[in-house]
Amino acid sequence: MSPFDDALGPDFGSADQPPPPPLTIEERAGVLDDLAELEVFRTLLEPTGIKGIVVDCPDCEEEHHVDWALMQANLRQLLDEGQTGRHEPPFEPDPDDYVSWDYASGYADGVAALAERDEPSGQRTGRHARED
Template identity: 55%
Template sequence: MPHDALPPDPFAGDPDDPARAILDADDEVDRPMAEDERAELVSDLADLAVYQALLEHRGVKGVVVDCGECEEPHYHDWALLRASLEQLLSDGRMRPHEPAFDPDPGSYVSWEYCRGFADGVTASESAR
């Protein structure tokens, strides 16, 4: 359908356009990823592999993240978190995903816990 066949946009030129937040968010997502952001993601993926290797056999299923938007914890299995970070690295955005169904909060730990656990293992290994 040609653009001129559509009805006019009732908010065209309106600085209070309710869709502006969506359009501005799309502009932000489409910007190229900075090298320091890319390096941080690559580092996070490497850390994730270490955390999974150290914690999965201990019964930890993944990482819990407190969401600032909905103020609810989000539970990410190892594979889901890795896929999300890889998608962010390759596409510059994460695809929406279904939340974990009825997760056992005791089976998930924070990123900070993972880091502390890995640091503790590293310290005890170097003390030997």
């Protein structure tokens, strides 16, 4: 049995355990920012053949390859329920089809910087991904 076997639905622990506390305003803002960035990443990277994001799982200490739609669904579930459930990973994913969040963010920054450089007015036109 793998950690992704889930014949009975998502495993959120026993029914006796209380649900997780709601996200704080700051946590919700962070998840909303992540959703917005994910859409930018997908818009830029999907046409190049990238299928999604690779994330390191602290529970099983393995990489999980998460496609764009599933990553979006996970973030929305986090907003709605304060946690995400288990999901079936892609069957034999090609690691070359997935990038890390940091890579996607750097790629988006590079595209934005190139667009700003090529802007005829020479003015900066917007913020980069993860600009704090």
